[in-house]
Amino acid sequence: MASSLKNLSAYDDSSIPAANEMCFGIVVSEWNKEITHALYEACYDTLIKHGAKPDHIYTEQVPGSFELPAGAKILASGEKVDAVICLGCVIKGETSHNEYINQAVATALAHMSMVSSKPFVFGVLTPNDQQQALDRAGGKHGNKGVEAAVTAIRMAALKQKYGVSKQKIGF
């Protein structure tokens, strides 16, 4: 419902900082590949459109969305990337597996964003069915891969603005 009220894939280009000096990690889940590949293409193209250099974008695949945080942590552990984008699609099924996966991924990414100096972007679709996924992967609700890329650029720019380095929050 929220998506029909606000399609964030339609955004004002001029309000997005230049990504020329930024490095990004993208972690893509292989589950529901048709969807996650569409998210990835839109995400990658959006980073390039805003100035990111192809050799400053590091892409890795993981088996499923549950593995996104671990993959993201590995990518973020090096000093190369300024932000990590996680792309996945967990479709609700007959059991409650989706709730466990979604909750675990969201919690882990939020936690890593807080304890590290790097943004971890939650680009995971949580649809009730395949059609809802398609609607958000280049369909009538835009492409959430675009939004994930824009979020990563904005958060990386925020980090640069305040000169945040590698220190952790806390003692």
Ligand code: DLZ
């Ligand atoms: C097991 C599973 C199921 C049932 N559904 C999905 C899904 O819709 N989307 C997704 O990204 N991954 C799914 N997985 C795989 C889990 O994310 C994970 O890869 C496995 O449980 C192994 O840890």
